[in-house]
Amino acid sequence: MPRLALYQxxxxxxxxxxxxxxxxxxxxxxxxxxxxxDVSDRNLRRSGMDYLERAAITRHVSWNSxxxxxxxxxxxxxxxxxxxxxxxxxxxxxDFAFRHDDIVLVGRESAGVPDEVHAAADARVVIxxxxxxxxxxxAVTAAMILGEALRQTGSFPETTILxx
Numbered sequence: 001m002p003r004l005a006l007y008q009x010x011x012x013x014x015x016x017x018x019x020x021x022x023x024x025x026x027x028x029x030x031x032x033x034x035x036x037x038d039v040s041d042r043n044l045r046r047s048g049m050d051y052l053e054r055a056a057i058t059r060h061v062s063w064n065s066x067x068x069x070x071x072x073x074x075x076x077x078x079x080x081x082x083x084x085x086x087x088x089x090x091x092x093x094x095d096f097a098f099r100h101d102d103i104v105l106v107g108r109e110s111a112g113v114p115d116e117v118h119a120a121a122d123a124r125v126v127i128x129x130x131x132x133x134x135x136x137x138x139a140v141t142a143a144m145i146l147g148e149a150l151r152q153t154g155s156f157p158e159t160t161i162l163x164x
Contacts, residue, residue: 002098002149003028003080004142005066005105007113010036014109016052017139023055026157027146030103031059032066036110067120070103081122085145086112087135089126096125098149106142 004022006029009015015035022029031039039059060066073079080101085093105121107113118124127136127144135141150156 005030020051023051028056084121089124093125098152
């Protein structure tokens, strides 16, 4: 199952939206701190609603602790690749071949990620957009890329289709 990682998020409403997305899709979330707000703040609950209790969230106190965890998760066969969503991406996300153990990483709303994080990424993907526009909302970006990763890996949760 692909994972979603949030690098030092700084807008609680976006973080709550991504946590709600992850809860609905059964996707684990890694929050890389420090965040620009109290992660237990009530603002998170406003956008994440009662879905937050269903989200599988792991908090990492720093980028270094996240990287240590990721490196320790590797096996001789490989391990979780870090797939960075960035406007400086090298490949359109829909052309990238996702794997079950990939971690889709989105950066801070205000600053993206530093060079150190870019260098650690196994791949950098971009959402193709019209020229002259900077970026999409980080929660929209996460939904698009995570949806493609789940589609490619057959990892969407099973649902019951109601007949109308």
